[in-house]
Amino acid sequence: MKKSDINQYGLKPVPDPKGNSTGKAAGKAISRVVITIVSLFFATLFIIGIFMFSYIMSLRGEEIDIDLHSLNLDYTSFIYVNDESGNPVEYKSLYGGESNRIWVDYQDIPQYMKDAMVAIEDKRFWEHNGVDWWRTLGAASNLLSSGGSFGGSTITQQLIKNLTGESDVSISRKLKEIFRAENLEKKYTKEEILECYLNVVNFGSGCKGVQAAANLYFGKDIKDCSLAECAAIAGITQNPYAYSPMNFPDQNKERQQIVLSEMYNQEKITKEEYDQAMSESENMNFVFQEATETGADDTINNWYIDTMIQDVVSDLQSELGYTKEDAQNMIYYGGLKIYSAMDSSAQEMAENAVANDRNLNSDPDMQCGVYMMDYSGRVLAIVGSSDEKEGNMWFNYATDAKRQPGSSFKPIAAYAPAIDKGIINYSSIVQDEPIPNYFDDGTAGPNNYDHQFRGPVTVQYALQQSYNPPAVRVYQQLGPQNAYNFLTQKLGFTSLVGGGVDDSNLGVAIGGVHEGVTVKEMTAAFQIFGNGGQYNEPYTYYYVEDHDGNVILDNRDNISTQAIKSSTATIMQKLLTTVVTQGTGTGAGVTGWQIYGKTGTTDIDDNSYFVGGSPYAVIGVWTGYQNPSRLRNTNASKSVFQSLMGAYLNTKQLKQFTTDSSVTSAVYCTQSGNLAGPGCPTATGWYERSNMPSECTQHQNTNTTSSRSEEEEESSSSNTSSSESSSSSSSSSSSSSSSSSASSSSSSSAA
Known part of the structure; x- marks a missing residue:
């Protein structure tokens, strides 16, 4: 038997003696390759290490060329506004030089203030040499593991960052900052560094330094501030906007108490001092008194300037990669020149319209937000509250508040996109009847404001009288997802995105959005009805130059997008004009001018909108309460709109x-919605020439040439429809289904 035959019966093949030398040779070759690769790897690491070590050693001598004893504190930023001739003129400075800062010497800063700042910002300040290596290593680990910001800065490092204005997020800058901090502490005492820090840092609402903060928040000098007051000031620096007691007192209180706890845990205060300060914290008395020592008369920005500053900060972050803190520092320290888009006259008109409105004045608790823009995207005026503005960066009801828009949502959520797709036209017939299974309990809905239904009505009449079921039926035909895409992709509604499926349900047709929308978003959306269907992103500044005159942000080439066809825009403008002349918007018109618009009141009358436009501008107005409750007067939005638009148009030539x-x-025939034939009751509508309705044949055999026209019906019912009154249906019983029911957050529309 052959050897190969024997092998097939064994568990293992019989090895060939001649193959031993071949296997050993292969093993040696592999070993040599592995050793070579490992050697190259470590050699490469060694070379890289040499370069890194050399680079780091080259930074050891990094210093900042600044004398803390004679600081030239950064650059003043300026805002420019166009005059009547369109030429930019200086409007105001943003706390440049000493206008936002009152220097206070170290001995005049109370120990409580020094200890509070050290406790919350850099508890090992008195022990380290400029760098807290434990915090630095932790921050570096966080950067490598999560990609977050570096952080871990000591008071000395933060001071350097504030003084140099260097804000790029890089390891190189961080290394420079570390060595600069070590070298700075070789030149100056801890006391000198802390003194400078406490006079430079941002303490919110335009305050730079503890003295300005004490003046503003407590109406006193920092040397007279209590422990609790010092803790409140110290807590602001981490996020000057969010922790400013002027903006968010509750958040400041939480931060203040964290500071006090840190001071106690670090044995900087006794238990008795801690308890007393915590008790004072519960009833903190902020006076928000502007410091008179600055000599500035315009330290409080109007609502527009506040919004513009926030827009510049946001754009510095999104377009140039700044952190929020660094962007804010650029505004107040960077010597920027900001060319504002504000119309000073329109801003004054808007403020007067709110201040002098009799409906608002009759209800001191009623709040108001106003947003006004032209058809290029230029924002003309902003008013964020009906209260007198006594500080900076207050909560703005025009840009910050998300409230349900009610029926003012119908034109943009249902009618405009449906007309644009050819689903309906000006006089299409829709049923004003409850929709089966509208609510998640199986009941029909929604109701109208008067709890009555009219059966078949035209699109024009349904929109004019603000009937709810027709809007929902049109929305169903359009498709909830199509409507959602139109609102978010064509009209820039970012407040809907977070709602997801919740904001593509039937309730959206009548304003039942999950979180609400802003007056800014509504105003920008309605511009498409007055400018040929084009959407322009609202902008509050034309461009921004840096300290050297380089343009770093620019809105002058604002790009329009075609949201709807120009023909659709014309048809919608005609439809919405009848709302103002004969429907729920009566009282918002301006004599002699074409005005379009739409009212919006939620089902329990806790929000009231009016959004509309003229040939020159579009304005959105919201009225309501800080804590939503039933409005005692739902006409204020219309009256503020009418007052502002009327004043503005008085300065314009008629067009x-x-x-x-x-x-x-x-x-057209008001009964069939088709083009009128013999014997039809008639009204005039507007149509695309390529998509005209067919002729009505319903009345050809009637003896009368015309029955009561729709205009006559509208006139007789205008008294009952000109004001928005009660709810159409309860929002709490609606469903989040996107196909057959309304949203659980959906507030149905009153008018």
Whole structure:
């Protein structure tokens, strides 16, 4: 038997004696390759290490060329506004030089203030040599593991960052900062560094330094501040906007108590001092008194300037990669020149319209937000509250508050996109009847404001009278997801994105959005009805220059997007004009001018909107309460709109909206919605020439040439529809289904 035959019966093949030398040779070759690779790896690491070590050693001598004893504190930023001729003129400075800072010597700063700042910002300040290596290593680990910001800065490092203005997020800058901090502490005492820090840091609401903060928040000098007051000031620096007691007193209180706890845990105060300060914290008395020592008369920005500053900060972050803190420092320290888009006259008109409105004045608790822009995207005026503005960066009801828009959402959520897709036209017939299974309990809905239904009505009449079921039916035909895409992708509604499926349900048709929308978003959306269907992102500044005159942000080439066809815009403008002349928007018109608009009141009357436009501008107005409750007067939004738009148009030459060339007027039958034939009750509508309705044949055999026209019906019912009154249905019983029911957050629309 052959050897190969024997092998097939064994568990293992019989090895060939001649193959031993081949296997050993292969093993040696592999070993040599592995050794070579490992050697190259460690050699490469060694070379890289040499370069890194050399680079780091080259930074050992890094210093900042600044004398803490004679600081030239950064640069003043300026805001420019165009005059009547369109030329930019200086409007105000943003706390440049000493206008936002009152220097206070170290001996005049109370020990409580020094200890509070050290306790919360750098508890090992008195022990380290400028760098807290434990915190630095922890921050580096966080950077490598999560990609977050570096952090871990000591008071000395923060001071250097504030003084140099260097804000790029890089390891190189961090290394320079570390060595600069070590070298700075070789030149100056801890006391000198802490003194400078306490006079430079941002303490919110325009305050730079502890003296300005004490003046503003407590109406006293820092040397007279109590432990609790010092802790409140110290707690602001981590996030000057969010922890400013002027903006968010509750958040400041939480931060203040954290500071006090740190002071106690670090044995900087006794238990008795801690308890007394915590007791004072529960009833903190902020006076928000502007410091008179600065000599500045315009330290309080108007609502527009506040918003513009926030926009610049946001754009510095999104376009240039700044952190929020560094962007804010650029505003107040960077010597920027900001060319504002504000219309000073319009801003004054807006403030007067709110201040002098009799409806608002009759209810001191009612709040108001106003946003005004032209059709290029330029924001003309902003008012964020009906209260007198006594500080900076207050909560703004025009840009910050998300409130349910009610029926003012119908034109943009249902009617405009449906007309644009050819689903409906000006006079299409829709049923004003409850929709089966509208609510998640199986009941029909929604109701109208008067709890009555009219059966078949035209789109024009349904929108004019603000009936709810027709809007929902049109929305169903359009498709909830199509509506959601239109709102978020074409009209810039970012407040809906977080709602996801919740904001693509039937309730959206009548304003039942999950979190609410802002007046800014509503105003920007309505511009498409007055400018040929184009959407322009609102902007509050034209451009921004840095200290050297380089343009770093620019809105002058604002790009328009075509949200709807120009023909659709014309048809919608005609439809919404009837809302103002004959429907729920009566009282918002301006004599002699074409005005379009839409009212919006939620089902329990806790929010009231009016959004509309003229050939020159579009304005959005919201009225309501800080804590939502039933409004005692739902007409304030219309009256503020009418007052502001009227004052603004008094300065303009009369002009009309442009009618798209593809749109024509035609007489239609108010019963069938088709083009009128013999014997039809008639009204005039507006249609795309390529998509005209067919002729009505319902009345050809009637003897009368015309029955009561729709205009006559509208006139007789205008008294009951001109004000927004009660709810159409309860929001709490609606469902989050996107196909057959309304949102659980959906507030149905009153009018």
